Amino acid sequence: MDSPRAEGDRKRSAGERWGPEPLIVQHLSTIVVSVAEVANELAIRGDSGGGAAPGPESAAVRQLFPEAVEAVEPLDVYRDVPVVDGRPMVRLNMIAAVDGATAVDGRSGALGGPADHRVFAALRSLADVVLVAAGTVRAEGYGPAPLPIAVVSGTLELDWDSPFFSAAPQRPIVVTHRRAPGDAAVRASRVADVMVAGESRVDLALAVARLGERGFGHVLAEGGPSLNGALAGAGVLDELCLTLAPHLVAGESKRILTGPPLAPAPALTLRSLCEEDGYLFLRYRLPGR
Numbered sequence: 563m564d565s566p567r568a569e570g571d572r573k574r575s576a577g578e579r580w581g582p583e584p585l586i587v588q589h590l591s592t593i594v595v596s597v598a599e600v601a602n603e604l605a606i607r608g609d610s611g612g613g614a615a616p617g618p619e620s621a622a623v624r625q626l627f628p629e630a631v632e633a634v635e636p637l638d639v640y641r642d643v644p645v646v647d648g649r650p651m652v653r654l655n656m657i658a659a660v661d662g663a664t665a666v667d668g669r670s671g672a673l674g675g676p677a678d679h680r681v682f683a684a685l686r687s688l689a690d691v692v693l694v695a696a697g698t699v700r701a702e703g704y705g706p707a708p709l710p711i712a713v714v715s716g717t718l719e720l721d722w723d724s725p726f727f728s729a730a731p732q733r734p735i736v737v738t739h740r741r742a743p744g745d746a747a748v749r750a751s752r753v754a755d756v757m758v759a760g761e762s763r764v765d766l767a768l769a770v771a772r773l774g775e776r777g778f779g780h781v782l783a784e785g786g787p788s789l790n791g792a793l794a795g796a797g798v799l800d801e802l803c804l805t806l807a808p809h810l811v812a813g814e815s816k817r818i819l820t821g822p823p824l825a826p827a828p829a830l831t832l833r834s835l836c837e838e839d840g841y842l843f844l845r846y847r848l849p850g851r
Contacts, residue, residue: 623677623843627835636677636684636843639834643688643780644800644851650774652693654783654790655685655803656818663811664787664818669702673807677838685803689782691735691773695789696720706730712737712757712773714764714789718746727753737769767796791821794828800851802830808840 622633644651657673658664666672674682686692686709694704696715704711704726712735713720720736721727727734736750739760750756759769766789773781783793793799804818830846837843 623680623836623838625834625836627832634836636681636836637687639836640681640684640688640803640845642833644847646800646851649771649798650690650779650781651800652770652781652783652793652798653685653689653801653803654793654799655682656785656790657805657807658818659807659809659811661810661812662817663809663813663815665815666809666811671702673809674805675807675839675841677841677843678805678807681803681805681843685782688780690778690780692782692784693769693773693789694784695786698784698786698789699726708732710735710778712769713754714738714766714769716742716764718742718750720750722749722753737764739764765796766792767798770798785818787816787818787820791819794819795821795824800848801833802846802848804844804846806842806844
């Protein structure tokens with residue numbers, strides 16, 4: 563399951579491997595629809611790695627939990643954020659098919675739908691910064707976005723001439739470690755702010771703390787699975803926003819988190835459940851948040 567969402571669809575993909583992984587709970591149900599339209603441009607992923615997608619406000623979805631509401635705005639649902647002390651809050655946004663697959667042919671775009679795009683846009687509109695793996699940026703073809711994006715990379719193998727860097731309205735942040743290749747770090751510093759977090763590998767707890775020092779209080783993680791597992795293993799993952807897509811994929815696609823298991827695996831609390839067109843939008847809170 564190594565695929566997050568990209569511009570126009572949703573961004574999550576296989577990245578580098580950083581650290582521990584927990585096992586995450588899944589909820590299943592099938593229900594009926596409620597449709598609507600969207601506006602507002604937000605640079606999200608698209609199948610071709612560019613373009614814009616619907617904005618966060620507009621069409622409603624149906625809420626099933628904590629109470630049944632025929633039509634709710636995604637923004638109203640996702641404004642309920644975890645409260646943590648001493649560091650930024652970290653939300654993770656992922657999509658998976660009902661069989662657990664996070665990608666079709668290596669990308670998550672084929673799993674998404676219009677409501678999923680709206681939820682993605684709503685989550686981005688509430689965030690101060692996006693945190694994403696370099697592998698996700700490469701695989702999903704991330705482009706320029708209206709909010710800061712912090713890219714986690716130990717090797718610094720990124721296309722520094724791509725529009726993601728050259729046309730970004732806000733200078734991207736590259737999160738790496740002290741032993742990253744020196745020449746690549748110098749090249750990165752010409753088009754991005756380089757943040758060092760860790761000696762020989764990226765320390766994600768330290769990276770999140772340093773994002774907080776820059777004034778970012780709400781971090782939205784978009785994968786890939788190795789980064790997701792490392793965030794959970796570092797104890798800095800506060801909420802999982804999971805879209806369950808009505809598809810069966812099979813194949814070798816990874817889960818939403820990879821890496822060593824957490825011991826014990828945290829028991830999550832369901833905060834909300836919405837539905838549209840067979841898609842389920844689940845929001846799980848980690849213990850103590």
